[in-house]
Amino acid sequence: MKKHVRVASGLTALFLILGLLGTMPAGAVPVAPGGTGAEPRPSSDPVPSTDPSPEPSQDPEPSPVVDPIPGEDAAAEDTATEEMAGADIRPILEGTQKTLVTPGTPTTLAFTGLTPGQQLTASLDSGPPIAGIPVADAAGRTPVPLTVPADTANSVLMLHLSGSGITDTDIPITVYSPEPTPVEVTEKQLWFDGLEAASAWAEADAGDWQRCTLDEVVAGSGTDRRQAFTRADGTLAAIDAANHLAAGVLASEEIPVTPGDALELRLDSHYRARGSLDQHARVSAVFDTGERRDLSRLGTEDEESSQLRLPVQIPDGAHGVRFEFEFAGARGTGSWMIDNVQLIRGLGELPADADSLARVDIISDIQGATGRLQNQVLPGLRSLAEGADTLVTNGDLVSNGSPDLYRDFFEAYRAGGGERYPTQISAIGNHEYFGTASTPEEYRERFLDTTGMRTMGDQGGLWGEHLVDGTLPLLWIGSEYYNYAELGGANPFVEISDTQYEWLRDRLAYWKAQGKPVLLMTHHVLPNSVSGTYINAYRNDYGRDLARIGALLRDNPQVTVITSHSHWEATLNDWSAEKRFDPALGQAPSVVNTAAVTTQYGPSGDWGEAAVSGVDPVGTRVALYPDRIRVTAYAFDAAATPREIKHIDIPIPGKEPTGPAEPSPEPSIPPVTEPGQGGTGSPDVTGSGTLPDTGATWQGLALFAGGIAGIGLILAGLHRIRMRRRAA
Numbered sequence: 001m002k003k004h005v006r007v008a009s010g011l012t013a014l015f016l017i018l019g020l021l022g023t024m025p026a027g028a029v030p031v032a033p034g035g036t037g038a039e040p041r042p043s044s045d046p047v048p049s050t051d052p053s054p055e056p057s058q059d060p061e062p063s064p065v066v067d068p069i070p071g072e073d074a075a076a077e078d079t080a081t082e083e084m085a086g087a088d089i090r091p092i093l094e095g096t097q098k099t100l101v102t103p104g105t106p107t108t109l110a111f112t113g114l115t116p117g118q119q120l121t122a123s124l125d126s127g128p129p130i131a132g133i134p135v136a137d138a139a140g141r142t143p144v145p146l147t148v149p150a151d152t153a154n155s156v157l158m159l160h161l162s163g164s165g166i167t168d169t170d171i172p173i174t175v176y177s178p179e180p181t182p183v184e185v186t187e188k189q190l191w192f193d194g195l196e197a198a199s200a201w202a203e204a205d206a207g208d209w210q211r212c213t214l215d216e217v218v219a220g221s222g223t224d225r226r227q228a229f230t231r232a233d234g235t236l237a238a239i240d241a242a243n244h245l246a247a248g249v250l251a252s253e254e255i256p257v258t259p260g261d262a263l264e265l266r267l268d269s270h271y272r273a274r275g276s277l278d279q280h281a282r283v284s285a286v287f288d289t290g291e292r293r294d295l296s297r298l299g300t301e302d303e304e305s306s307q308l309r310l311p312v313q314i315p316d317g318a319h320g321v322r323f324e325f326e327f328a329g330a331r332g333t334g335s336w337m338i339d340n341v342q343l344i345r346g347l348g349e350l351p352a353d354a355d356s357l358a359r360v361d362i363i364s365d366i367q368g369a370t371g372r373l374q375n376q377v378l379p380g381l382r383s384l385a386e387g388a389d390t391l392v393t394n395g396d397l398v399s400n401g402s403p404d405l406y407r408d409f410f411e412a413y414r415a416g417g418g419e420r421y422p423t424q425i426s427a428i429g430n431h432e433y434f435g436t437a438s439t440p441e442e443y444r445e446r447f448l449d450t451t452g453m454r455t456m457g458d459q460g461g462l463w464g465e466h467l468v469d470g471t472l473p474l475l476w477i478g479s480e481y482y483n484y485a486e487l488g489g490a491n492p493f494v495e496i497s498d499t500q501y502e503w504l505r506d507r508l509a510y511w512k513a514q515g516k517p518v519l520l521m522t523h524h525v526l527p528n529s530v531s532g533t534y535i536n537a538y539r540n541d542y543g544r545d546l547a548r549i550g551a552l553l554r555d556n557p558q559v560t561v562i563t564s565h566s567h568w569e570a571t572l573n574d575w576s577a578e579k580r581f582d583p584a585l586g587q588a589p590s591v592v593n594t595a596a597v598t599t600q601y602g603p604s605g606d607w608g609e610a611a612v613s614g615v616d617p618v619g620t621r622v623a624l625y626p627d628r629i630r631v632t633a634y635a636f637d638a639a640a641t642p643r644e645i646k647h648i649d650i651p652i653p654g655k656e657p658t659g660p661a662e663p664s665p666e667p668s669i670p671p672v673t674e675p676g677q678g679g680t681g682s683p684d685v686t687g688s689g690t691l692p693d694t695g696a697t698w699q700g701l702a703l704f705a706g707g708i709a710g711i712g713l714i715l716a717g718l719h720r721i722r723m724r725r726r727a728a
Helices: 004-020 214-221 372-381 403-415 440-451 498-513 541-553 698-727
Strands: 107-112 121-124 142-146 155-162 169-175 188-193 209-212 235-240 246-252 260-272 279-287 292-298 302-314 320-331 335-345 358-363 392-396 424-427 464-468 472-476 518-521 560-563 576-578 590-593 600-603 609-610 618-624 628-636 640-649
Touching: 004 424, 169 498, 209 214, 214 235, 214 335, 214 640, 235 246, 260 279, 279 302, 302 576, 320 335, 335 518, 335 576, 358 372, 358 464, 358 472, 372 403, 372 560, 372 618, 372 628, 392 472, 392 560, 403 440, 424 464, 424 472, 472 498, 498 541, 560 628
Parallel strands: 358 392, 392 424, 472 518, 518 560, 560 590
Antiparallel strands: 107 142, 121 155, 155 169, 188 335, 209 235, 235 335, 246 320, 260 302, 260 335, 279 292, 279 320, 358 618, 464 472, 576 590, 600 609, 618 628, 628 640
């Protein structure tokens, strides 16, 4: 009898455990190490003495992540190479980016490393051999003409290379059809000009104004902070008095307007005041009624890489307006550059009593500043009105990937209230890969294990998706490999597999079709976007993946990208920016930086950066309202009191305003609940299938019910055994 009782007790316990696990809320996973499970063995990884740095990577697969293929030629192109017996040459693809082609558009790839006169053979996927490939020239180089059929879907195809004496080599080809379809948003862009064409500008009185690129400005006049105009894209307008007296008035074309309309002129501007002699600049609106109004004056103070937002009230009787940009400076004085000029019917002021629909708190770049995290930033964020249910740690939780530093981080994280957020997400940074006591793969796995991210987002943890408060799609991406022992903290930092890229492409397309704004979290910065991204340390974070990530962002202006990594102060003019990957397009994704919990930085000279002393740590709040996303940077003092540094309001997909801006219009797009997700208000992760208002899953409830039924059958069987023994 005791044997049957022991068996029954074991089975009963098993059913109960399985059933209870099945009813746990989706995403209910331990975020801190030390709760359950064994901790990684301690190691003695050195903490790098320098902070801002880089990260390369290779191509692991999600769930679980697969280690990349090692090889010294990996930088030539994402290549999966299989050597034939006796082969001694592998062709090398020229270029710094993974190959990105448009269907129906001819392109030419160039390969080197061949023997002069050697014949390379190539075919795309299962297609026939590509015709017209000449033998390698005297330098061992040969071009390969490539045209992907026009009806080819967005995908990653393999270009197969072979030939006599050539190692069989497969090179991924990213096929992507540009889709720069404008998105109707909650503010109206009446006019945009990125200075790409001269026809929109009256140059008769332009004087010394010139249309050129930023590189041409620097080549002609030198740096002296000219290169810090991170907002510039493509062609800009510049006037410079460094070498001679400079004066001129640059005028836009006349733009149709409506009498009585309340508009806003926006322009990216980089104004430098030099020397003690006279210089001045002015922005004016000239109406077709003959009335002229000065909108802004610039004088003896620098205004680097700013976006001027100037109210324009259209007078009665006016049906047209042009804008004039006037500059005059004696020799040896300053300069002015402008770009991306637009006339907007804006969002208007957000009412003080407006309720948000979704909220996300963001921290980043802790790197040992655990006291600031525990006592200032986390308590300060949690004290904000309308508490957030989602907390994102956007990379660089630690200074290096040693277990001891993760332990210190999570002790402060728990003590500061980080675990009180129902949903906690961590994106990987570069410092998680830093150190020499473990392999890159071990550092990556340690991050996933200690943060509990393996089960978040349904993609293995390095990238994924969460629907914040049932309405705001939050996506995160992350580097899959970085070898600190080889690169020593230098960029590039990011390696994104084809699998991660295709997932991001498809999720952005999905949410664009749904008419939803997207919050995209990535630790690393885009070059020439936010503060400091003009210096070399931050210009190559994405390495070979920049072109194809940029193509996706170009076609998805409804995305707000949240970056970290640089630590530059949120007080700077380009803390947030619109990043145009195509300078001719009026719409562009917004990029905002999170500064840092640890030491913050600012510019030093032309190409350097320096720590800024005496500043409080920074945390970020993102809030979705019916007509906008508001991103706010807060500083938190020793008492954890929040102080707003600044905020930016970003329009979201919805109906454009047709009249003067009114605050807080009604949302035009109902919340979208994706299949497999909880409804509004449920902190659900994509595909988790939770039961509304409970967090339990349907599968879990079924398993729990089965467990109860199993227990009943066991007890009934024991009762029958007992009765038989009594009868015997």
